[in-house]
Amino acid sequence: MNQTLAKEAVNGNKDYYVYGYFDLEEPIFIDVGHGDDDKRHLIDSERGVSKATFDAFYLRLRKMARYRKPSIIRIEESLSEKDANEVQSYLIRTIGRRPRGPLLNKSNGGNKGRPAVTWARGANPQAT
Numbered sequence: 001m002n003q004t005l006a007k008e009a010v011n012g013n014k015d016y017y018v019y020g021y022f023d024l025e026e027p028i029f030i031d032v033g034h035g036d037d038d039k040r041h042l043i044d045s046e047r048g049v050s051k052a053t054f055d056a057f058y059l060r061l062r063k064m065a066r067y068r069k070p071s072i073i074r075i076e077e078s079l080s081e082k083d084a085n086e087v088q089s090y091l092i093r094t095i096g097r098r099p100r101g102p103l104l105n106k107s108n109g110g111n112k113g114r115p116a117v118t119w120a121r122g123a124n125p126q127a128t
Contacts, residue, residue: 016084017077018091021061021070026102028070029057030091030109032084038072057104085110 019038021029029041045061064070076087089110097103 014078014080016079016081018075018079018084018087020073020075020091021057022073023060023064023070027095028060028102028104030075030088030095030103030105032081032088032109038074042070042072055106056098057106060104 016032016034017038019031019033020027021041031037031041033040041057042061045058046065048062049058061070075091076084079087089108092103092105092109095101095103097105097108
């Protein structure tokens with residue numbers, strides 16, 4: 001095993017970050033990314049990607065595109081995926097999703113929007 005892979009195995013991969021989309025100064029979406037993931041939603045909304053057709057966040061981005069682009073801010077960087085998911089969950093819970101807050105996230109975060117799954121041999125997986 002080379003030194004880079006060995007170091008990642010011990011320390012965890014720290015190339016994740018938590019970012020937010022803001023309309024003026026209001027946060028509207030919080031997510032976890034690596035590489036250029038933070039730009040992906042804006043590009044998808046401009047292209048009219050079909051999976052995003054009726055999603056409230058993408059509708060907001062398309063509506064905003066007529067007047068201004070959102071601010072995309074990396075809130076915290078150099079995190080492991082686990083740590084980034086924890087920060088994302090904390091921010092979503094603290095700021096709040098619609099109707100209790102301004103965020104348009106579909107879930108409370110922490111696992112790329114997918115429910116955590118528990119599994120035991122011989123049993124059906126169950127979302128937690």
